Amino acid sequence: MKKIYTHENRFLVYNAKNLVEAEGIKVVLKNEYTGGGLGEIAVFDTWPELWVVREEDYEAACAVIATALSASEAPEWRCPQCGESNDASFEFCWRCNTPVLPDTL
Secondary structure: OOEEEEEOOOHHHHHHHHHHOOOOOOEEEOOOOOHHHEEEOOHHHHHOOEOOOOOEEEEHHHHHHHHHHHOOOOOOOEEEOOOEEEEEOEOOOOOOOOOHHHHHH
């Protein structure tokens, strides 16, 4: 087994788990309940960790997570209709429901 992802926010770790499992890769969560040990052990040692079961799936699992992280870092886009700023993950303007156009990115 190899660790592929860890973060202090357990929701992000669970999201990574769901994305990797959707690709048919088996993973295991570790440190899921270690938050109670905070103060007795180092902070970073209490973060939930995502581990791939089969080492041959390591590269593919890392690629899935890297793709998800790069999409979340994409720039915002400005709506051509109302001028509102929208997160890159939005396919439609949250204010006026205009779809994103490739040239607005």
